[in-house]
Amino acid sequence: MQRRLKTLLFIAISIGAGILHAPAQTPGTTGKHLTENPAPLPGSLTTDQMQADFDTLRKALEEVHGGLYRFSTKPAINHLFDSCRARLNSIHSQRAFMILLFEMLAQLRDGHMRLEADAATTAALAQARLFPLRLMLEGDRLMVLYNDTPGDSTIRPGMELLTVNGHRAAHIIHTILPGISGDGFIETFKRKRLERSFAPFYWLYVDQATAFSITAKDNTGNTITTTLPGILNAAREQNRAGNPVNTPIITNLARLDSAKDNVSLRFINNTDLACLRIRTFGGDAFISTLDLVFQTLHDKKTKALILDLRGNGGGVDEYGAALVSQLTNKPFRYFDRIHLTSILPSFTSWKPGTVENLRNGVVTDPKGGYLVTPQLHTGVGGQNPAARPFTGKLFVLLDGGTFSTAADVTALLRHLTNATFIGEESGGAAEGNTSGLNALVKLPHSKLSLKIHLYEYWNAIPPGKKGRGTLPDHAVETHVADWLQGIDAPMKRALLLATTSKF
Template sequence: MKTFVQIAACCLLTLVAHAQTHKTSQEEPLLTVQQLTEDFTRFRTALEQVHPEMYRYTPKRTYDSLFSATAGKLNQPMSRKAFFVTMNPLVAALHCGHTKWLVSGRDEHYPFHQDRLFPIKLYFVGDKAWVVANYGSGTIPAGAEVVSVNGQPIASVIRQLLPWMTFADGNTINGKYADLNEFFSGFYATYIGAPASFDIVYKSNGGEKIVTLPAISEKTIKDAQQSHKPAPQKPFRLTFTDNQTAIMTIERFWGMGKAEDYKTFLKESFQQLKEKQVQNLVLDLRNNEGGEEAYGVLLYSYLAQKPFRYYDHISIRQKEKFSFSAWTPKFYGMLRHLIKKTDEGYVWPYHTGVKEQKPQRDAFHGKLYVLLNGSSFSVTTEFAARTHADGRATFIGQETGGGYKVNSSGVFTIVQLPHSKLDLGIPMFGFHMAGVDRYPHDDRGIIPDHTVVPTIDDIISGHDRVMHYTLQLVQPKSAGVSTANLSTTK
């Protein structure tokens, strides 16, 4: 997520989704070749006129070939689902986790099937998957390793699904795994199949077993997720392990209600760190998908050791009005004349992150440890990239889902295709991080200094392997330290 504008855009998409109802793809009339062609043309035109970094990861020549190949498949009537799947590779080729390809009226993770869904919650690492819990009336024990689903090896299932998934920038992959862990049932139904039952082979107690389980509904999954949802905590928290070490948890870079809550939290927290003369700060940004850019800039101002520039520039595709009908934020139309033409192309010049920033008076000068995973995305990845490029911290966990050097997000254009009524949400701003040229990977996220991957036992038991590893790294003589012993002060 990015900025109040994006949040508003996401809210609009949600309102559209809940305001409309549609028949299943089996009941809908087929789209004609002419309708498919017109929707395809609108789709392509929108991407080419809006996305600021369309050819960053896929060269234009390759993209043009992909467009031609896709157009060649639209030579006979097809269902809305078939069209959705046929067009998906064009979205995936952007390698932009913020671009959304949605079915109006549906949760984006369950676009066509509200029933006949896989009945088990799984945890994925590499080419393996384990059972976390049963959504329905299944009896597969938690911790069992899944060998195959309906005769297909689980490694093959994973390889088949990953190319369709888009929650990742560049060639990062952990964001996709984070999505698999949460929404495997929806991805399987959309891209592999939605049978009435599933034959599941699994390993448990040293032997293989097979069980046939009935499919379940989206409602069953969401009810189960809600019932197992952890007790809510404040999104911004500061805890102390001892008089030398503190843990700051920031679950999101946006507020609910008063924006001052975040600013006040940072001000008071860093005052405490200074007063207590804390030497080690663990900053937990796992599962933080982002928010408002200014929140990341402000946080880094409390950690920077010298004046800094956060962004090099903010790219934008064009200054002219679009040639098609679409929703864009009202303020963008009013301020579009501010867009400037530079050597980098069109840029949005007015953002606090482009200007040089000074460290805060109470900036922290001790050792910094940053925890990341595949759901660390958008603003979180921007902040981590700035911190990493300046050599300010030690990074622990898993590679981010967002890209290191560029993040396309900010303001969004939402296009609804005229016949299929599918929605394409396109980010309009390309945030180019300053001073990141030395990073050797143009298509990756922040790769941790210490990669720590939770096991299925950690997931089931709730053991925080990453935090435990970090505290051992920070306090090697206190190997027995546990997050259960932390004293919360916020």
């Protein structure tokens, strides 16, 4: 049995991991971009070359994608493919071809899908002077989180960005956001992706300017107008740390972030209440560390636990199941089933033994394709509770960055426990996702490539609202203004609920 890794793939056209998506529309419609005639990236493609690459991509998706029709019907997806192919006759640049593919793939609603940029685009982005601010979304507002210029002091964390090069902030958001891929119909994850990679999105969809005329508003209502030079992405973190305007929020966030360990436990005031933060479901020491944490909770007779899964992008399936086993005292199912469309892709090469393991570890699905057995993945078998599970009051912090395995965990905890959820809707679908084992298809002319995942996971939970995440019992938004004051609003609410609960 091989551990199955599911992780969050953040959007960026960066060296080695180029991921961008264009606006998702109803299948068969076209997206509207701020740049109607995008500037070409290095290289050019003929219509015949684009059609050949498109057909290669479509065939690969239809052959192996585990959940191609998970959120739409086969006729609707076929119509999407056909209409996008027809648009190739009006495309005249590599950049426009990329945008079309990103747009099409976003409509498949697969948050794990990963389109990797060609070398020329990756190099162009690495050399580009990009938008120099890190932003957060608060509704339809763009708020400055960091000023990533080397020394500008006119734009400060906490200001609201009003326009960039004449484009209104809300217009930019609503142009880019619908095109970012995510699980199902969840918006929180897409918003997190936009926050993390606003600069490359702006570069692709809005303009490739090297300087940015900005209007912003401070917390007193005064409007500030300035022009900031673009920055190299490689210099962003160094600039951020060296610019004094960022010092207060960097200091506050470092304090609020607590321990840097992947798995960290701290007690609040006394041993009755603890906070467990898990950043990812990964690392060779994960299981042993988890066992030690829950042994400590047992020894100290802890009555309430805050589990912080915010920003946890996922990891190893079995690690997620191990955490759930520490929080229930009854046997349970983790995955209801894992479905595969194919176990022998025609377009990729796997490590020796992979195909043999698949053949020995699946059975034929009467509805088509294959079903994974416990021999291949223990997650589809019965799960036992841990020796000393925690059964006290449980409070779970989650947000749009709670994705993949972390989202599976929140879904199972919603089903199996009486946990209280605080924050925002999880970024990953509660019902499961398409991830795990992948097959790489390389497009010969554009040099783009796509990792297509084969495992269609279905979590062992009752049916819910299709394509939605785990919803909070207490919705608490995060604002830059809170961080500037050293306040973690979701954690503050969790502490209030925990300390006023009867144990």
